[in-house]
Amino acid sequence: MDDSLLAEFLQLIRQQTGIAIRAQDTPQLVKKLLSRCRALEYRHPRQYLALLAHPASLAAQQEWQQLADLITTGESYFFRDQGQIKVLRETILPHLIGRHQGDRTLRILSAGCSTGEEIYSIAILLKELIPDPDRWQLHLVGYDLSPQAIAQARAGVYGRWSFRGMDLTLQRRYFQETPQGWVLNEELRQGVRFRCVNLLAQEEYDLLPASVDLIICRNVFIYFDSAAIQQILGTFVSLLRPHGYLLTGHTELQGQDISPLNILSYPESVVYQLGADPQPPSAATPPPTPPPVSALEEARAAFALRNYTQALTLAQQWQAHQPNDQACLLLMAQIYANQGRYTEAIALSQQLLQRDPANIDALLLLAHIAQEQQNKPLAKDYLRRVIFLSPNTIVAYVELIELHLSEQELDPVPSLLATAQLLLQNCPPDEIISFHQGITVTMLQQYLKQLTITPLAP
Secondary structure, eight states, X not given: OOHHHHHHHHHHHHHHHOBOOOGXXXXXXXXXXXXXXXXXXXXXXXXXXXXXXXXXXXXXXXXXXXXXXXXXXXXXXXXXXXXXXXXXXXXXXXXXXXXXXXTOEEEEEEETOTTTHHHHHHHHHHHHHOSOGGGSEEEEEEEESOHHHHHHHHHTEEOGGGGTTSOHXXXXXXXXXXXXXXXXXXXXXXXXXXXXXXXXXXXGOOSOTTOXXXXXXXXXXXXXXXXXXXXXXXXXXXXXXXXXXXXXXXXXTTTSOOTTEEEEEOSSOEEEEESOOSSOOOOOOOOOOOOOSSHHHXXXXXXXXXXXXXXXXXXXXXXXXXXXXXXXXXXXXXXXXXXXXXXXXXXXXXXXXXXXXXXHHHHHHHHHHHHXXXXXXXXXXXXXXXXXXXXXXXXXXXXXXXXXXXXXXXXXXXXXXXXXXXXXHTSOTTOEEOSTTXXXXXXXXXXXXXXXXXXXXX
């Protein structure tokens, strides 16, 4: 496909969906467009373009649904972004519950809900937080462009990949393991309504103006251009109740006009609110730590408590006196990353690599940032560099395996699995591996053994 024809496809996709395909994603897009041409037995991609260019026809509408499934990533998992989950669990949701003790009604929208993990996570949080949930009217709604994602969300059946951020106790409490996967219990499934919606098309929304208490739209705006973001924000503002909340991905609205929304800043995340609340919710204060031996140790202690603002201040104080302390620079990069300030985190990580091209921790951090930014090819490149420079870094093999499996790339997996298993054989069974917040060697061996039996579900 030549560049001019590709540009026409990109413009049409942006016009119809608001999605701006990134340059690094265009090779994959071309493959997907050509696959649809073959499926429709078109001899030239321009025939396919002509079909899509007439969206009013039934054939075009059906094809746009097919294409939506291909161009949306659908990357989601339960309790994603523990920092934002903490703000929801400890601050925003309790405040909403307290505010609505009188009418016992809450309306929450997950916009760009993918396969449902996000809105079901909210359902679980509400179930845990409300003492008498059966006496409440909880209206939970998920919107997504992809019909395939909506169908999977309604089914409520998930593979292990979807639980990588979820506490095992909660997983067993609300899910039943079956040969098909982990099935969400019927009560929670019935409590969430899903709908296929183009977020740019306000006429497709089925919620009343000024009726929604909380809108969650995380890692969605990164796919839209500025004009589309402003249009969607306008719709969200019209849906929010006075003092309602909007939660987005970190930094997604930087540089955007967010009026009339106000910013509420917490150590873990920024939250947007429609109008000033007479009694704004306050973030929980972390427990005090024992007196540390230095500002850097204090910074590490604050970081462990996820008090990122305090940790950054202390780290910067230390760095002012020890400008060449690479451990401090790495900690600052990790703090920026956890705050969603990826530009600063990447810059510090690259600075560390300029000083030491074999800095494994910096490479791993860059891989994690690339995954959060949905740039899986770049994440895989960083992990391969880690393996090349430090062949005994077990976590790099496991994360690379997960990335390949999440994209159904099975060919590289057996050799990576074999190497990871061999490395683990030489480790003490109780040794902690820094993988998914830390697990023992024995637990990781069991996890890898399961991967050899059944592939990881995307």
